Each structure stands twice: as C-alpha cells, then as structure tokens.
Amino acid sequence: AASVDNSAQYQQLSNMELIALLLQQEMDMQKQQAASELQGALLDKREADLKKLKTQVRDLEDYIDNLLLRIMEQTPTLLQVRARHK
Numbered sequence: 001a002a003s004v005d006n007s008a009q010y011q012q013l014s015n016m017e018l019i020a021l022l023l024q025q026e027m028d029m030q031k032q033q034a035a036s037e038l039q040g041a042l043l044d045k046r047e048a049d050l051k052k053l054k055t056q057v058r059d060l061e062d063y064i065d066n067l068l069l070r071i072m073e074q075t076p077t078l079l080q081v082r083a084r085h086k
Helices: 002-011 015-074
Strands: none
C-alpha cells in the first residue's frame, strides 16, 4: 500500500516538476557527499596530528627518563625530598 501512495503523489507532478525534484535530490546527495569527504579529510588530519603528538610525548618521556637517570648517577641529592620548616 505504501508504494501505491508514493506513486500516486508523483502522478500529480508535471514532467518539469519531476525533473526539478530529481535535480534537487541529486544536488542534496552531492552536498552530503562533499560534507562526508570533508569530514574524512578532517579525520585524516586529526589522526596525523595525534600521531605527531604521540611521537612528541614519547620523545619527551625518553628525555625525562634520561635526565632523571643522569641526575641519579651524578647528583642524587637533588632528588631528595626536604622536610619543610614550619
């Protein structure tokens, strides 16, 4: 019954109106596709940014580890927690 209702609503339209409706639907689909492609490109950029940040974090962690190691070897007293005087 639903398909009969759909065809009935289109029978009321002229050829020009049907063509205009099809063109509008095609434009809407193209807009959606463009928006989808833009979102995909943004996602790719975010993933690349995240990858770069992860690398920077890893580098910083390595740097801090090496720095702490050198301090522990050379001047471990720098790492001692001093009691605060009240």
